[in-house]
Amino acid sequence: MGDDSSRSWLALGRLLFGFGVALQAAEDFRHMEDAIEYAESAGVPAPDVLAPLASGMMLVGGLGTALWRLPRVSTGAVATFLAVVTPTMHDFWNADPDDRSGERLAFFGNLAMFGGAIAFLREAYSDD
Numbered sequence: 001m002g003d004d005s006s007r008s009w010l011a012l013g014r015l016l017f018g019f020g021v022a023l024q025a026a027e028d029f030r031h032m033e034d035a036i037e038y039a040e041s042a043g044v045p046a047p048d049v050l051a052p053l054a055s056g057m058m059l060v061g062g063l064g065t066a067l068w069r070l071p072r073v074s075t076g077a078v079a080t081f082l083a084v085v086t087p088t089m090h091d092f093w094n095a096d097p098d099d100r101s102g103e104r105l106a107f108f109g110n111l112a113m114f115g116g117a118i119a120f121l122r123e124a125y126s127d128d
Helices: 002-030 032-041 047-067 071-089 097-126
Strands: none
Touching: 002 032, 002 047, 002 097, 032 047, 047 071, 071 097
């Protein structure tokens, strides 16, 4: 039960994580004007370019993680995105009181996904 079972659980975790990330990116594409506006409000330079680029990075990274294709690149893209976006876009400690709760929730959700991305990135480097 040991090794094969562990691989099955890891594959299931990658599928759930990767498709979850990709579906979130797909939602961002469906509402790209909102994503651009949100990025602009957070002070992101060239939000009309960087918001779609970031969503594309997450879509490709999520699908790559779920399907375990180019796993170092895929998981690295997701981890990098989350490392940059989490503290800059969801800085609840600087948010208006009305927005603080939502930003805190988004920050902790991203933090949890970042942990998963790091774990899968580690797996990608141990697959040799």
